[in-house]
Amino acid sequence: xxxxxxxxxxxxxxxxxxxxxxxxxxxxxxxxxxxxxxxxxxxxxxxxxxxxxxxxxxxxxxxxxxxxxxxxxxxxxxxxxxxxxxxxxxxxxxxxxxxxxxxxxxxxxxxxxxxxxxxxxx
Amino acid sequence: xxxxxxxxxxxxxxxxxxxxxxxxxxxxxxxxxxxxxxxxxxxxxxxxxxxxxxxxxxxxxxxxxxxxxxxxxxxxxxxxxxxxxxxxxxxxxxxxxxxxxxx
Numbered sequence: 001x002x003x004x005x006x007x008x009x010x011x012x013x014x015x016x017x018x019x020x021x022x023x024x025x026x027x028x029x030x031x032x033x034x035x036x037x038x039x040x041x042x043x044x045x046x047x048x049x050x051x052x053x054x055x056x057x058x059x060x061x062x063x064x065x066x067x068x069x070x071x072x073x074x075x076x077x078x079x080x081x082x083x084x085x086x087x088x089x090x091x092x093x094x095x096x097x098x099x100x101x102x103x104x105x106x107x108x109x110x111x112x113x114x115x116x117x118x119x120x121x122x
Numbered sequence: 123x124x125x126x127x128x129x130x131x132x133x134x135x136x137x138x139x140x141x142x143x144x145x146x147x148x149x150x151x152x153x154x155x156x157x158x159x160x161x162x163x164x165x166x167x168x169x170x171x172x173x174x175x176x177x178x179x180x181x182x183x184x185x186x187x188x189x190x191x192x193x194x195x196x197x198x199x200x201x202x203x204x205x206x207x208x209x210x211x212x213x214x215x216x217x218x219x220x221x222x223x224x225x
Contacts, residue, residue: 037166044209044216044217044218044219045158045160045166045209045211045216045219046216047213047214047215047216059214061214095165095166100168100171100177106154106171107154107156107211107212107213107214108156108168108171108172109156109158109166109168109211110168110171110177112165112166112167113165114165115165
């Protein structure tokens with residue numbers, strides 16, 4: 001069965017960096033676009049970034065552009081999110097999500113991890 | 123950027139009620155819309171995609187319709203396990219969410 005397991009969250013000071021990982025299993029990772037979606041405490045969902053199945057293309061929400069980098073290692077079936085220059089408003093549960101469709105993503109999030117909490121606070 | 127406006131933001135309903143949630147896009151999104159259900163402390167779950175296609179394993183009491191800018195999620199007969207928050211979603215934008223509570 002498809003599994004997505006995030007890790008790397010925690011408490012970090014403003015301006016510092018953090019890298020999240022999403023370990024996957026149960027499907028051909030190299031065939032699917034992958035996303036990060038976040039949810040601030042008590043708030044709605046916010047799409048963060050997407051990376052194509054082969055890593056050739058990525059896009060970011062304006063709120064994180066220039067600070068966050070999405071990447072993947074298809075040999076390790078793992079997705080990453082490098083977060084730099086963190087701010088208080090980056091505090092959220094971060095979910096990785098697999099696109100429902102193979103190859104080019106359609107932005108239908110068919111599978112989700114359990115989420116990892118990132119708290120940015122001094 | 124396309125804006126997604128979801129309504130209502132919350133509603134109270136009883137088991138067995140028919141529930142309708144609407145989502146309006148700021149421009150034509152050509153049925154490129156998904157609906158998710160989220161329960162407290164859990165990840166969202168995909169219910170419908172391409173506006174009206176039911177995801178595998180999702181009960182048939184959930185249905186989606188619409189075209190152009192206006193879309194609807196309908197729960198034909200609300201069940202106890204359906205009390206949750208529902209989100210519409212187009213590409214990089216989610217609606218604000220609709221919390222369905224017990225009356």
